[in-house]
Amino acid sequence: MGFLNLFAQPAPAPMRLPAGSFTVDRDGAIIASTLPQWFPEPLARQIGQHALGAFRAAFQAQLPLSELIIHYAALKVTARELRGGALIFLAPQSPGPKP
Numbered sequence: 725m726g727f728l729n730l731f732a733q734p735a736p737a738p739m740r741l742p743a744g745s746f747t748v749d750r751d752g753a754i755i756a757s758t759l760p761q762w763f764p765e766p767l768a769r770q771i772g773q774h775a776l777g778a779f780r781a782a783f784q785a786q787l788p789l790s791e792l793i794i795h796y797a798a799l800k801v802t803a804r805e806l807r808g809g810a811l812i813f814l815a816p817q818s819p820g821p822k823p
Contacts, residue, residue: 740762741798741799741814741816742759742760742763742799742814742816743760743814743815743816744757744758744759744760744763744813744814745757745758745759745811745812745813745814746758746759746768746772746811746812747806747809747810747811747812748769748772748773748775748776748809748810748812749808749809750776750808750809752769752772752773752776753769754768754769754772755809759814768812771801771812771814772810772812775792775803775810775812776809776810778792778803779792779803779805779810789805790804790805791803791804791805792804795817796817797817798816798817799814799815799816799817800813800814800815800816800817801813801814802815
């Protein structure tokens, strides 16, 4: 069994939950950010693209959407529309009961 352990690689550690915000323009480029440096920029861009896509789809469907809130088990994502761009907040949530 020791021979097989030579080829086994340890599983990567899970990413920490970010806390901060960032602003994207109408093209999805990040303009400003308060996210930690360890948070991957491509992941922030991807979150921004999805938020912009939701706002554009709502606009095309003629639905008034100015804020989008997504609750995950451990993370809350809030996106606010800014004239084509978006301001996106990422906040970790505690696993305890909510008041």
